[in-house]
Amino acid sequence: MASILTNSSAITALQSLRSTQQNLATTQKEISTGLKVSSAADNASTWGNAQTMQSDRGVLSTISDSLSVSSSVLNVASAAVTNAISVINNIKTQVAQAAQPGADTSKIGTTLAGLSDQLSSIVTSANFNGLNLTDGSASSYSFIASYSESHGTAASSLNTIDLAASALIGGGGTSPAVAAGSGILEAAQATGSSAATDFTALSETDVGSATAIADTLSNADKVIADLTTYAAKIGATQTSVDAQGAFIKTLNDSLGEGVGSLIDADMNEASTRLQALQTQQQLGVQSLSIANQNSQQILRLFQ
Structure with a gap:
């Protein structure tokens, strides 16, 4: 089913991109502070x-x-x-x-x-x-x-x-x-x-x-x-x-x-994770772009 009101593919791609960006922000925080647990919000018991x-x-x-x-x-x-x-x-x-x-x-x-x-x-x-x-x-x-x-x-x-x-x-x-x-x-x-x-x-x-x-x-x-x-x-x-x-x-x-x-953050692990998440972010942006183009395909039905 094709709909101009609901784009399920775009929603799924957006959710995945948001998750990637959250993980990326967490990893960047670890690298900048050198800590994997810098506040009680990260892990109350460990902190x-x-x-x-x-x-x-x-x-x-x-x-x-x-x-x-x-x-x-x-x-x-x-x-x-x-x-x-x-x-x-x-x-x-x-x-x-x-x-x-x-x-x-x-x-x-x-x-x-x-x-x-x-x-x-x-x-x-x-x-x-x-x-x-x-x-x-x-x-x-x-x-x-x-x-x-x-x-x-x-x-x-x-x-x-x-x-x-x-x-x-x-x-x-x-x-x-x-x-x-x-x-x-x-x-x-x-x-x-x-x-x-x-x-x-x-x-x-x-x-x-x-x-x-x-x-x-x-x-x-x-x-x-x-x-x-x-x-x-x-x-x-x-x-x-x-x-x-x-x-x-x-x-x-x-x-x-x-x-x-x-x-303390494991900087080797964090740097590897950062590169992976940056790649995932780029792919997520591309995936969202492709999903958004699906709505444009509906116009061809009326030509």
Whole structure:
């Protein structure tokens, strides 16, 4: 049946052309954005999962930066404790010299005072990002290590790596956890010593007698033991922080790959599809043109 009011062939060709153009627009969008899912309208479920994963990546990136800073804080503290041990060893050398007959205790006392100032300077300088793990400003430090997202009724939480701090010299910070005069270097008294030694305020009196020399040496040994123990704690904490930092970076990379697999467009596939759709579009236009010419054939019936 030939009709001038209804051209079924043209309608079919037009519907096919519209479908091709819609697919072509989708493919061109993928190529221009690089994404096969760029909004919830494309695929609500996939887009929602990708948004959650990207949110987690943001948190992990922040934690990774925090762990890098924490590692630096611990590295500074470790260096400070190591340098303090070195200074204490120098102090022991000077005190041992004072025990020699005819030793100039006055000059040795001056040297000891200088080494005491050096200890104070080490503690004061051991500051990074506003944190000082050697001045007694806090009794413990919690370094952010990981993130646990909420599941069901469980709330999201940040997990930490903790360090029990020891003060080399107390009284640091606005509200010190260790009072001034109570630090490792300030009130050292070994078992059997008759008196404690303040290694931040050494003078000739600390080598003025055989008893004072013996006490200073014994107390120095105790300081070295305490500092070594604290250095080991810092080192173990730093190892944990560095290991966690490496893991967080790997986890973040894996999440990035996961997000990419969900929403990134396969450019090889998209380019091949684009060429096919452009060909289909051209054929669709030609098909529609041919279908529209069918109505012109009716005029020949009246000639």
